[in-house]
Amino acid sequence: MGEVRNGSREERFKKVREAPETPKHSSQPKIQKVPFMLRNPKTIQKFYEPRAVALGPFHHGNPRCELAEDFKLMLTKRFLKDTSQTVEALHQKVEEKIKELKDCYTEEATQRYDEETLAWMLFLDGCATLQFIQSFVDEKLEELSIKRDQIAFAQQDLFLLENQVPYQVLELLMNSSNKCGELKSSIETYVQANIGAPRKKQSKKPEQREPNVAITMEKEPAHLEKEPAHLLDLLRTRMLGTKKIPDNQDKDPPKNPDKRPKDHSVQSFRNVQELDAAGIHVTRSNSNYLGDISFVSHCFAGFLSLPAISVDDSTGPKFMNLIAYEMCHDFQNDFAVTSYISFLDALIDHADDVKKLRSADVLYNLLGSDKEVAKLFNKIGTDLVPNTDIYHDVKAEIEEHYKTKWKTWMSQFCHDHFSSPWTFLAFVGVLAALGLTGIQTWFAVYSPPSPCDVVCQNLKMRWKLK
Numbered sequence: 001m002g003e004v005r006n007g008s009r010e011e012r013f014k015k016v017r018e019a020p021e022t023p024k025h026s027s028q029p030k031i032q033k034v035p036f037m038l039r040n041p042k043t044i045q046k047f048y049e050p051r052a053v054a055l056g057p058f059h060h061g062n063p064r065c066e067l068a069e070d071f072k073l074m075l076t077k078r079f080l081k082d083t084s085q086t087v088e089a090l091h092q093k094v095e096e097k098i099k100e101l102k103d104c105y106t107e108e109a110t111q112r113y114d115e116e117t118l119a120w121m122l123f124l125d126g127c128a129t130l131q132f133i134q135s136f137v138d139e140k141l142e143e144l145s146i147k148r149d150q151i152a153f154a155q156q157d158l159f160l161l162e163n164q165v166p167y168q169v170l171e172l173l174m175n176s177s178n179k180c181g182e183l184k185s186s187i188e189t190y191v192q193a194n195i196g197a198p199r200k201k202q203s204k205k206p207e208q209r210e211p212n213v214a215i216t217m218e219k220e221p222a223h224l225e226k227e228p229a230h231l232l233d234l235l236r237t238r239m240l241g242t243k244k245i246p247d248n249q250d251k252d253p254p255k256n257p258d259k260r261p262k263d264h265s266v267q268s269f270r271n272v273q274e275l276d277a278a279g280i281h282v283t284r285s286n287s288n289y290l291g292d293i294s295f296v297s298h299c300f301a302g303f304l305s306l307p308a309i310s311v312d313d314s315t316g317p318k319f320m321n322l323i324a325y326e327m328c329h330d331f332q333n334d335f336a337v338t339s340y341i342s343f344l345d346a347l348i349d350h351a352d353d354v355k356k357l358r359s360a361d362v363l364y365n366l367l368g369s370d371k372e373v374a375k376l377f378n379k380i381g382t383d384l385v386p387n388t389d390i391y392h393d394v395k396a397e398i399e400e401h402y403k404t405k406w407k408t409w410m411s412q413f414c415h416d417h418f419s420s421p422w423t424f425l426a427f428v429g430v431l432a433a434l435g436l437t438g439i440q441t442w443f444a445v446y447s448p449p450s451p452c453d454v455v456c457q458n459l460k461m462r463w464k465l466k
Contacts, residue, residue, distance in 0.1 A: 028229045029331035031056065031164045032106040034324040037383070047320040050163050052153035055125045057109045057118065058162040068154070074144055075135070076127040082179045090176055094126070095119040097172065104166035104229070126169040129158065129231075134179075134186040137193075155194065156314045161321045161328075164230035171227065191231070191238050194318070196310030197288045197364060236322055240336050241289040269402045270346070272353040275304065278402045282347075282360040284308055290340040291390070295397045302401045304394075306344075306357075311373050312366040319380055335387040343391050345381025348374050 033039075034048045050059055053068035080087055094101070098119045102110050110118055132154065135141045141151055157163055174183045228234040269275055272282060280302035285292040287307060294305045309315075322337045348354060351370035357363035358370070367373055 028104070029233075029325075029328055030106045031104055031109065031161075031166065031230060032328055032330075033058065033108065034161055034321075035327045035329075038320070038324050038327065047317045048160060048162060048324070050153075050157040050160055052150050053128075053157050053163075055129065055157070055163045055165050057105060057113055057121065060113075060121060067150075071144065071146060072124050072128040075131040076124055078135075078144075079127040079131040079173075079177070083177045085176060090127075090173070091120065091123045093172060093176060094123040094169065097168070098122075101166055101168060104168065122165060122169050123173075125165050126173050129165055130170060130173060130177075130183055130187075132158075133190045134183060137186040137189045152313075156317050159194065159232050159235055159314075159318055159321060161232060161324050164232055167228045167230050167234070170231075187231075187234070188238075191235050194235065194314070195239055195288065196312075197308035198310075199288070232321060232325055235318075236325065236337060239290050239322075241287070241291070268399065271349040272347050272356045273350070275302075275347075275398070275402070276356060278302075280304055280398065280401060282306060282357060282362055284361045291336060293340075293343065293391060293394055295394045295401075297397065297401050302398070304398065306360075306362045308362055308364065309344075310364040310366055311376065315367070316376055316380060323380070323384065334390065335385070336390060338384050339386035339390045341377070341381050342384050342386035345377050345384075348377045350374055 039048070050062065050065055052065060053072075054060055054062045054065040059065065076087075080090065083090060095116075098115045101122055102115065102118060113121070132141070135144070136151070136155075146154075170187075174180045177183060228237060269278070275282070280295075281304070283303050283305050285294070285305040285307045288309075290307055292305070292307045296303050296305075319337065319341055323341065325331060326333050326335050326338050348357070351374050354363060354365065354370035354373045358365055363373070365373055367376065
């Protein structure tokens with residue numbers, strides 16, 4: 001027994017000595033299950049499990065998605081019409097890459113399937129996905145007698161973390177099609193359609209000082225883009241755009257550190273209503289990129305610019321899966337989506353907060369009541385760990401404005417007296433009445449005697465002499 005113990009101790013010591021200095025990560029994050037800390041039994045089916053179509057190995061054979069298997073065959077047949085190859089030849093291309101494609105998943109996902117079964121699964125799911133997207137963009141899904149509710153559920157299912165097909169599969173199939181360019185364009189159009197929010201109408205505004213921008217985004221040129229891991233990864237990239245340094249921002253730190261916003265470790269403001277009471281108004285950003293959040297202060301008023309967002313039944317699953325993707329241990333990222341949801345959750349507590357965001361054209365409520373929208377963001381914003389660096393300066397400037405008492409008093413005064421045309425007219429009327437009274441008093445005291453007054457005075461004197 002002593003030898004066994006000694007051997008066991010040596011094995012343990014050996015494991016420590018041979019442990020890597022840092023975790024080893026692949027070039028692309030593997031498709032995996034939703035992290036354990038997010039797998040709440042009450043929400044897992046609603047947010048993370050497919051309701052119409054199962055793609056990839058995790059939910060393959062799910063009874064709820066059995067109807068979609070027939071549609072997969074029909075969509076694949078249509079996809080093959082636009083290729084110059086037979087089903088056997090195209091399937092063989094996937095089969096030849098199966099070891100590489102298998103490595104796109106965690107071992108947990110593929111251990112139940114042999115390579116032949118997995119190759120057929122990815123071939124069928126890849127062809128069906130591409131044809132579904134193109135038919136959706138071209139509005140031809142009704143030709144396959146696919147009902148509207150199934151289309152809506154399938155749209156959500158394509159962006160679930162556990163329901164992803166490697167983008168390498170889609171790329172391989174697109175390159176084998178006669179409509180490669182059209183298919184890639186359809187994917188871009190489809191992803192943009194799932195980002196939502198109408199575009200802002202451009203209008204000329206007077207020049208103002210550059211706001212403190214958290215992250216200004218712009219789309220990166222296609223030839224510089226890295227191939228996405230899957231459709232959910234592409235959706236995240238399009239939502240965030242690429243980071244752009246403002247033209248007036250130097251790469252070096254500012255020479256005058258006093259110009260930086262003060263660091264407030266505690267956030268005292270709670271929601272949009274409190275900000276509005278302090279004279280901070282919400283406006284719509286110039287773009288719909290999630291990072292396009294900025295704050296600018298003018299005199300006693302502040303303006304917080306937010307990107308527009310549409311909220312519907314797909315918003316919850318979409319953001320929860322993006323958050324789950326950012327939490328995957330092998331995905332090195334800046335938690336930008338998580339930070340955006342945390343920021344928005346800090347602004348929304350009640351239905352009235354949602355109402356103010358709607359009034360500012362920042363939020364489009366397609367879900368139902370404003371109360372339901374508030375509940376949704378409070379739910380998906382629970383227990384998140386954001387990147388505190390992303391909105392640090394914006395939050396600090398808001399806090400500095402919020403805690404400046406004279407700005408708050410002036411804003412409250414303007415809110416009380418100028419919030420409607422009637423209160424404004426009443427205020428102007430009071431000022432006019434006071435002004436006229438003052439003028440009348442001044443003339444009564446300081447006005448010089450008129451010629452009539454002189455004549456009357458002389459007549460009175462003569463009458464007395466007589």
